Amino acid sequence: MSKAILYDSTLCIGCKSCEGACAERWGLPYNDKIAAEENISAHKLTTVETHGDRFSRRLCMNCQQPACVSVCPVGALQKTSLGPVTYDQEKCMGCRYCMQACPFQVPSYEWEARLPRMRKCNMCYERQVEGKVTACSEACPVGATKTGNRDELIAEAQQRINDNPSQYNPKIYGIKEVGGTSVLFLSAVPFAQIGLRTNVPLEPLPDTTWRVLELLPDVVSTGAVLLGGIWWVSNRRSEVEKAEGKRK
Amino acid sequence: MTLRMPKLTVWRVIFAAIMLAGLYATYLRVFYGLGGSTNLSDKFPWGLWIGFDVMCGVALAAGGFTLVAIVHIFNIRTYHPVLRPAILTAFLGYQLVVVGLLFDLGRPDRLWHPLVMWNPHSVMFEVAWCVTLYSIVLFLEFLPMVFERFGFHRPLAWIHKISVPLMILGVLLSTLHQSSLGTLFLIVPEKEYPLWYTPLLPLLFYVSAIAVGLAMTIFESWHSSRAFGRALELPLLASLGRVLAVVMSVYLWIRFLDMAHRGVFGLLKIPRIETWLFFLEIGLMVVPTILLYRAKVRMRPGALYSCAVMVVFSFIANRLNVGITGLEAGSGVHYIPKWSEAAVTLAIVAAGFAIFRVFAHYFPVFEAHSHESSHETADSKEEDPVAVG
Ligand code: SF4
Numbered sequence: 001m002s003k004a005i006l007y008d009s010t011l012c013i014g015c016k017s018c019e020g021a022c023a024e025r026w027g028l029p030y031n032d033k034i035a036a037e038e039n040i041s042a043h044k045l046t047t048v049e050t051h052g053d054r055f056s057r058r059l060c061m062n063c064q065q066p067a068c069v070s071v072c073p074v075g076a077l078q079k080t081s082l083g084p085v086t087y088d089q090e091k092c093m094g095c096r097y098c099m100q101a102c103p104f105q106v107p108s109y110e111w112e113a114r115l116p117r118m119r120k121c122n123m124c125y126e127r128q129v130e131g132k133v134t135a136c137s138e139a140c141p142v143g144a145t146k147t148g149n150r151d152e153l154i155a156e157a158q159q160r161i162n163d164n165p166s167q168y169n170p171k172i173y174g175i176k177e178v179g180g181t182s183v184l185f186l187s188a189v190p191f192a193q194i195g196l197r198t199n200v201p202l203e204p205l206p207d208t209t210w211r212v213l214e215l216l217p218d219v220v221s222t223g224a225v226l227l228g229g230i231w232w233v234s235n236r237r238s239e240v241e242k243a244e245g246k247r248k
Numbered sequence: 249m250t251l252r253m254p255k256l257t258v259w260r261v262i263f264a265a266i267m268l269a270g271l272y273a274t275y276l277r278v279f280y281g282l283g284g285s286t287n288l289s290d291k292f293p294w295g296l297w298i299g300f301d302v303m304c305g306v307a308l309a310a311g312g313f314t315l316v317a318i319v320h321i322f323n324i325r326t327y328h329p330v331l332r333p334a335i336l337t338a339f340l341g342y343q344l345v346v347v348g349l350l351f352d353l354g355r356p357d358r359l360w361h362p363l364v365m366w367n368p369h370s371v372m373f374e375v376a377w378c379v380t381l382y383s384i385v386l387f388l389e390f391l392p393m394v395f396e397r398f399g400f401h402r403p404l405a406w407i408h409k410i411s412v413p414l415m416i417l418g419v420l421l422s423t424l425h426q427s428s429l430g431t432l433f434l435i436v437p438e439k440e441y442p443l444w445y446t447p448l449l450p451l452l453f454y455v456s457a458i459a460v461g462l463a464m465t466i467f468e469s470w471h472s473s474r475a476f477g478r479a480l481e482l483p484l485l486a487s488l489g490r491v492l493a494v495v496m497s498v499y500l501w502i503r504f505l506d507m508a509h510r511g512v513f514g515l516l517k518i519p520r521i522e523t524w525l526f527f528l529e530i531g532l533m534v535v536p537t538i539l540l541y542r543a544k545v546r547m548r549p550g551a552l553y554s555c556a557v558m559v560v561f562s563f564i565a566n567r568l569n570v571g572i573t574g575l576e577a578g579s580g581v582h583y584i585p586k587w588s589e590a591a592v593t594l595a596i597v598a599a600g601f602a603i604f605r606v607f608a609h610y611f612p613v614f615e616a617h618s619h620e621s622s623h624e625t626a627d628s629k630e631e632d633p634v635a636v637g
Contacts, residue, residue, distance in 0.1 A: 091361060
C-alpha cells in the first residue's frame with residue numbers, strides 16, 4: 001500500500017511545527033534564523049512558505065514515477081513500494097543529475113562540504129516502515145499535514161472539496177502532475193497562487209528518456225550489421241582492385 | 249653543462265598564466281569544495297564544467313570516430329593522412345573530459361561507481377559505460393603510434409588483427425554516447441527553453457558531433473602544419489570541407505523541420521536573451537555552410553580554416569545553450585561561472601593543446617606517407633570528388 005501526505009493549505013496556520021519536527025528527525029539545527037528561511041536547502045528539507053495570508057509547504061513530492069530515480073547513474077535513489085523515495089549516500093557520486101532532472105527543484109546539495117551529499121525529504125521512510133506517520137504529520141497541531149494511504153487520502157481530499165465547495169479550489173494537486181506524486185495539496189485558490197508549479201508535464205518524466213534508451217539494443221544491433229556490411233563491401237572492392245593489379 | 253632556458257614567447261607566458269590560475273582554482277576546488285570554487289546552486293546544479301568540459305569536450309573529440317568510419321569502414325583511403333591526428337585528438341579529448349568530470353563530481357573518488365552500481369534507466373549510466381569502453385577502444389587505436397615509434401612489431405600485428413571489430417565497436421559506442429548527451433536533457437521539458445528542447449535532441453547531437461569532428465580535423469591539420477612547418481594536405485582538407493558542408497546542411501535542415509513541426513518560430517520574435525543566443529548559434533552554422541559550397545573558399549587555407557573554426561564555435565554555442573543558458577529561465581536562476589570555473593576550463597583546454605603538440609612532435613602522428621599521398625593528389629587542382637569506394 002503506497003503512502004502519501006495530504007497537505008491542506010486552507011487548514012494550515014503557518015506555525016512551522018512541521019519544520020521543527022523535520023529538523024529534529026534529521027538531526028539538523030533549527031533556530032529562528034533558519035525558521036525565517038523560506039527555501040529548502042541541504043540544512044532545511046521542508047519549509048512553510050507564506051503567500052500573502054495563505055501558507056504552503058515545500059518538501060520532496062516523492063513522485064510515483066520519480067525523474068531523480070530514473071536518472072541516477074548509480075541507483076542511489078529508489079522508489080520504495082511504501083511510497084517514499086529513498087537515498088543511499090554511500091552510492092552517490094555527486095553528479096547532481098537528480099537535481100537537474102527534478103521538476104520541483106527539490107534535491108539540495110551540501111555545496112560547502114568536503115564530502116558532500118545530496119539531501120532531500122524521504123517522507124520519513126524509516127518511521128513509515130515501523131507504521132508511524134511522518135514527523136511533520138505528527139507535529140502538525142491542526143491536521144493540515146496528514147499521512148495515510150494514497151488512495152484513501154485522495155478520497156478524503158475529494159470529500160473535503162465536496163463538503164465545502166466554496167472554500168476550495170476544486171482540484172487536488174498531485175494526482176496527475178508528472179504522473180502523480182505522493183504529496184497531495186488542497187488549496188482555496190488556484191495552485192499557482194500558493195507557489196505550486198503548474199507548468200510541470202502530466203506525463204511521467206522517466207518516459208522522456210526511456211523512449212530513447214529503450215532503442216539502444218536496436219541501434220547497436222542494426223548499426224553493427226550495417227557497419228560490418230559496409231566494411232565488407234568496401235573492403236571487397238579494394239581487394240578486387242588489388243587483385244587486378246590496379247594501384248589504389 | 250649549460251642549462252638552456254626555454255625561449256620566452258607570448259604564447260608561453262599566456263600558457264603559464266593560465267596554468268597558474270588553473271592550479272589555484274584547483275586548490276580552491278579541493279579545499280573549499282564546489283561551494284568555494286563554483287557559482288552552482290541547488291537550482292542550478294550544472295555549470296561550465298558540464299556544459300563545456302564534458303559536453304563540448306566529447307563533441308570536439310568526435311573526429312576520431314568520424315574519420316575511423318570514413319577511412320576504415322567506408323574504406324576511403326584518401327583521408328588516411330588525417331586519421332591519426334583525429335584519433336590522437338579524440339584520445340586526449342576523452343582523457344580531458346574525465347579530468348573535467350573529476351572537478352565537477354561532488355565525489356570524484358566515486359567516479360567508478362556506475363561501473364559496478366547499475367541503473368540501466370539512467371542516460372548518465374549509459375554515457376558512463378560508453379565513455380569508459382570507448383576510451384579503451386581509443387587507447388587501442390592510438391597504441392600503434394607508440395608501437396611504431398619504438399618499433400614493437402609483434403604487438404602492432406596483434407592490434408591489426410582485431411582492428412576491424414574494434415573500429416566498428418568504436419563507431420557504435422560513439423554513436424550511442426554522442427547522441428545520449430542530447431538525451432540527458434530530454435528529462436527537463438519544463439526547464440529547457442523551447443528553442444532547444446526537442447525530442448530530436450539525441451539525433452541533433454549525433455549529426456552535429458560528426459560535423460564538429462570534421463571541422464576539428466581541418467582545424468588540427470591547419471595548426472599542426474603551421475607548428476611543424478609541414479605541407480598542408482589542402483586538396484584533402486578541401487574535400488573534407490565538402491563533406492562538412494553536406495553534413496551541416498543535413499543538420500540545419502533537420503533543425504528547421506523540427507522547429508517547423510513544433511511550431512516554435514513565433515518565439516524568434518520575442519526579444520530576449522535566448523533569441524539572440526539562438527541567432528548567434530544558427531548564424532555561426534549557416535555562414536560557414538554556405539561558404540563551404542564555394543570551391544574558392546575550400547581551396548584557400550585561411551578561408552577553409554575560418555569556416556572550420558566557425559563550425560566549431562557554433563556547436564560550442566549550441567552545447568552551452570542546451571546545457572546552460574537554455575536552462576536559466578526555466579530554473580529561475582541567472583548563472584555566471586565563477587572565475588575559478590573558467591580558470592579550470594581554460595587550463596584543461598590549454599593542457600590539451602600542449603599535450604597534443606608534444607605528442608605530435610615525438611610520435612608518428614603525421615605519418616611519413618602522408619606526404620606521399622598529399623603529393624599524389626596535390627596536382628589535381630580541385631579535390632577528388634568523394635567517390636565512395
Ligand atoms: S547526485 Fe547522487 S543521487 Fe543524485 S543522480 Fe547523482 S549519483 Fe544519483
